[in-house]
Amino acid sequence: MKWIFDNDRPIYVQLTYLIKLGIVSGAFPAGSAMPSVRTLATEAGVNPNTMQKALSDLEGIGLLHTQRTAGRYVTEDTGAIEQTKQTLAQKHIDVFFEGMNSLGMDGKTAITLAEKSLNNSSREVM
């Protein structure tokens, strides 16, 4: 997992996003134990209190949960993870259409172009 940060947003917001990505992409699989705050903070090169805040936020929305003695786990609710993935995907789609709109293209043209690009490239189709 790569921990890269922008300059113009709070770090905990970016951490929350990156960990969400880790969960939906399977880097942190459903039901698995999360590394400790200290381990994650050291890996990401961030302040442990900031990491703690990001993890608490993810607990707040149910993607993580704490077991009293055993530490922190990724939710087993694969439905919730899929939902999060859809929400994140929607954001990428919105950005794509906004970008194409700003070039003066309507949605249909944008999709045609995208399909053409997909067929031309060696991009992996899942």
Added chain:
Amino acid sequence: MTPLLRCQNLSKQFGAFHALYNLNLSIGRGRIIGLLGPNGSGKTTLIKLANGLLAPSFGEIFVGENKPGPETKKIVSYLPDRTYFDQWMRVHDCLSLFRDFYEDFDTAKANDMLFSLKIDPNALFRSLSKGTKEKVQLVLVMSRKAQLYLLDEPIGGVDPAARDYILQTIISNYNEEGTVIISTHLIQDIEKVLDDVIFLMNGQVERFASVDAIREYEKKSVDEVFREVFRC
């Protein structure tokens, strides 16, 4: 709870020059704090006052319950902005010195860190490069289990790879009882590691806020905000 470091109307004059002027500050435990400011803004003076190396002209400074003295030196680990080891000393002699002076010094940890940084314990301290000397001193200071770490320019002279290692050491050393105060100009390198930043300007606190609060409010990194506040 008593703050770990508290300054009350703290002032330090050198002749007619006010290095610090009526400074008020209260710092709690479990924080990693950047002490930032242009040259001559009072960073080193504040750190020296906290160590009892300077006495206040007016006002007071407390570490926990006490004014700087033998009691506070037990719980404060200080990295000065210059070296102070004797000409004859080898790196392992520096370690012995620290072990003799400080009950909380962890020799095994210091040796581990020297090994990671590829520093030979048998090397003469005076024969080391400037950056390596700084690394050795930082290893010594971070190998104490202190409550307050005062690091005056800890990463200025070391290469970027060692800088990363040092920052990782600070993160993995973190504990809820202890606080680390780092004075530096290299804001961009350490911003992600900090809870809070203190901007010093002309011997006073210009602002004291959390890194994320600044980023949220200003929509900029602390480094960029610093450049604006202290534009020449």
